[in-house]
Amino acid sequence: MFEYIKNSRKILGMNSRNLKFIRPYNLKRAKRLADDKLLSKKILRKNNIAVPKLIALIKTREDLENFDWQSLPDSFALKPNRGFGGEGILVVYGKKKNGEDTWIKADRSTVTVDDLKNHIQNIFDGSFSLSNTPDVAFFEERLQLLKLFKPYAYKGIPDIRVIVFNKIPIMAMLRLPTKESGGKANLQQGAIGVGIDMATGITTSAIQGKNKFIEKIPGTRLALSGVKIPYWKDILTLAVRAQEISGLGFLGADIAIDKERGPVILELNARPGLSIQVANLAGLKERLERISGLKIKGSEKGVRMGMDLFGGEVEEEVEGISGKKVIGTVEKVKLIGKDGKEIEVDAKIDTGAGFSSIDTELAKDLGFAETILKFENLNPGYETLKNLNLEQRKNIFSDVPDLSDTAIIHSSHGTTYRPMVNLSIVMNGVLIPTKVSIIDRSSLKFRIIIGKKNLGKFLIDVKKTSF
Amino acid sequence: MQTISPIIQYFLASGVPLDTVILILMLPIIATFIAFLRQVVGIKAFGIYTPLIITFAFLATNGLKYGIAIFIAVILVGMLMRFVLRPFRLLYLPRVAITLTVVALLILFLLVAGGAMRRTGLAAVSIFPILIMITLVEKFVAVQIEKGNKTAILLAFETLVISIIGYYIASWGSLVELLVIHPWATLLTLPINILLGKWTGLRINEYFRFKEVIKKM
Structure with missing residues (x-):
């Protein structure tokens, strides 16, 4: 309960x-920009941010009467400028082969010029805008679905919602259109939201609709977790840049x-x-509080902060930065x-030791029995050996098979003279060819x-256990 | 019985009916109640104006049951007309106009039918509350278009519940008495609203909405 x-x-x-967030950080002018799709498109493009291309703008009934329908491409999206919640968007995928000026929608139904005119009239009347204010319509290019997303999206294009605050991307969600949502990537209409x-x-x-948890795309065996979104860093950068340009302090960018x-x-x-909090199983407030008041210079820095602060596994994060694997003290x-x-075997990670060393019995099991036997026979003891130079020592052991080197090791055993052999260690998926010294470790744990x-x-995390 | 506040006596002497005075003093209380439901409980309804005005329409109809009957009739017609008018693909305002026409005719029919069945209470309902209810249609159709039928019905239901509770609050004897004796009490809603306006905690329905997140976090 307390928890x-x-x-x-x-x-x-x-x-x-x-x-606490919209009122103080999203000022009226910035809000107006966000609500006006054409204006935000224009300003973003001016700042070299990629946006869907505008095909045509229809502002008045006169524009509508004089519009050259032939000029429309085979596929396009018709949108209301101040549409709300994905309403009033009409997307066609191709022109009908025989029919003149007839397009086909995702659900295979056809759209004629009259249908388009009617839809635009409705847009003019404000049927899809907030509080029914009169609106204008525009045509823009239809985006092409990425191959990776094809099995996940139902007749529509998925998008990624990134919440940006104080130049830091703090949470993101992949939105997948479904049958229920009619191909729209809108959660309220039944689309799927996947935390990232x-x-x-x-x-x-992942959730479908507002708060129904799911693991797979309904009706399939396609898991929703573990999908790697391509261009991830570019997406975050784009979102942060959009915030800088728009002046919206608390922004939801759809990419x-x-x-x-x-x-x-x-x-x-x-x-x-x-x-988005439900899809990510994480709270926005906590994240917002953690970064409020930070001074972030530049989008690059903000993106890195977001990735570092709000990445799930600390480990993967560190691995991402350093390129090094994180291991525990026993692996x-x-x-x-x-x-x-x-x-x-279980190995103890010992940063106090120079070379790795293995137990005599283990070395025998690995095929070095003969090496050890011959070495022992020839070994005159440390007291003798310490007075010889390298060349002389080498000569003594020149007959020992598979001996790669010898080493004087000062350790808790006292100072010993050990044989060394070549072998490979595979740890945490990394293959390390190396030479190791051989010593009797039968009384030791590892x-x-x-x-x-x-x-x-590797980087060593002393708290990590691999068991 | 305590004495009627002098200011109210002055109003009455100036010819303002007592019922009107009480309704006006009651208005801030009902409005605050609706604001509370929105900010703290999370009940949306159709904004603040619609449940408020419906509450007063209920108060003005003779008895709650006729008010509820008219309310439900209006919503049912709104739902029905969406399906009837869909194939015509009409623009927004003409569509609302047609729906309003059908609602108006239906209510006329209800009044006549009520009279014929000797339910004179219904026929005696004054015209203004009926007109108020009819305007509900526009709100309903607007939400239907913007957010779909399901949301519209949910919001209509919430509006109905709020209005019914509002009706009972406004006709609560002790509260009416309080206002007659201390009309200034209605101004207590101001500090309450200032507090509500600064309230940033989770709404009660949000505890349910985010239940899984809070548990799994």
């Missing part, structure tokens, strides 16, 4: 969204990915919905010895320790 109350404080509700890990652009949990053009901004939203490793002999020489590709 519940504590967690509920992380959620952004309508009241605080309106009062900010660091990696990989999808996490679609075109097959040829890559990410383009579809729309800016001054009152982004709150369901399962696979050893590949002589003639490809493989043994899996039969192998991995030393500094083999840890160059």
Whole structure:
């Protein structure tokens, strides 16, 4: 119960969204820009932000009467300028072969010039705009669906909603049109919303409609989690740039990915919905509070902050930055010895050791029994060896098979002279060919320790356990 | 019985009917109640004006049941006309005009039918509350277009519930008495509204909406 109350404080509700974020950060002028699709398109394009291309603008009934319908391409989208919640958008996919000026919609129904005229009249009358204010209509290019999204989207184009505050992208959601939503990427109409890990652009949990949790696309076995969104960093950068240009402090940017053009901004939203929290199983308020007051210079920095702060797994984040794998202090490793002999053991990660070393018995199992035997026979002991130079020492052991080197090791065993052999260690998916020293570790817990020489590709998290 | 406040006595002496005075003093209270339901509970209804005016329409009809009957009739016609008019693909205002016409005729029919069945209470309802209810249609059709039938019906239902509760609040004897004795009490709604206007906590319905998130976080 206590936990519940504590967690509920992380959620952004309508009241605080309106009062604490929209009111102070989205000023009237910026809001007007977001609500006017044509104006925001124009301004974004001026600033070299990719937007869908405008085909034609129909402002008055005169424009409508004089419009050359032949000039329309085979596929296009007809939109109301101040449309709300994806209403009033008409998309056609191709021209009918025999019929003149007849287009085909996603559901295979046809659209004639009269239908288009009627739709535009409705737009003029404000049927689709907020509080029925008169509106204008425009045609724009239809975006091409990315191949990756094809199985996930039902007759429409998915888009990615990114919430940006203070130049930092703080939460994102992939919206997939469904049968219920009639091919529209609008959650209220029944589209699917999939949460996205900010660091990696990989999808996490999903909802359909406002709050029904789902794991797969309904009617299929297609999992919704684990999809890597292409151009992830570009998408975030685009969203942050859109915020800088629009002046909307609290922005919901809708971005679609075109097959040829890559990410383009579809729309800016001054009152982004709150369901994104359900899709991501995370609270916006908590994230907003964490970054308020930060001074961010430039979109690049903001994007990096967002990725670092709001990525799910800290590990993946660090791996993303450094290119190094994160391992714990004990890791399962696979050893590949002589003639490809493989043994899996638990290894202790020991940054105090230089070389890695393995137990004598283990070395024998890996095919080095003969090496060890011969080495022991020839070993005159450390006291003798320490007075010889490198050349002389090498000569003593020149007959030992598979011996790659010898080493004087100072350790808790005292100072010893050890044989070294070549083998490969596979740890956390990384293959490390190396030489290791051999010593009797039968009284110790781990039969192998991995030393500094083999840890160059890793970062060690002392709290991580791999079991 | 305490005495009627002097200011109200002055109003009465100036010829303003007591009922009117009480209705006007009651208005801020009902409005505040609706604001509370929106900000704290999360009930949307059709904004603040529609439930408020419907509450007063209920108060002005003779008895709640006729008011509810007319309300439901209006909404049913609004729903029905959407399907009837869909194939014609009409523009917005003519479409609302036709719906209004049908609603008006239906109510006329209801009044006549009520009279014929000796339910004179219905026929005796004055014309203004009926007109108010008819204007509900526009609100309903607008929401229907913007957010779909389901949302429109839900909001209509919420409006109905709020108006019924509002009706009981406004006709609550003790409250009426309080206003007659201390008419200034209605100004207490001002600080309440200032608090409501600054309220940034989660609405009660949001605890349900985000239940899963809060649990799984």
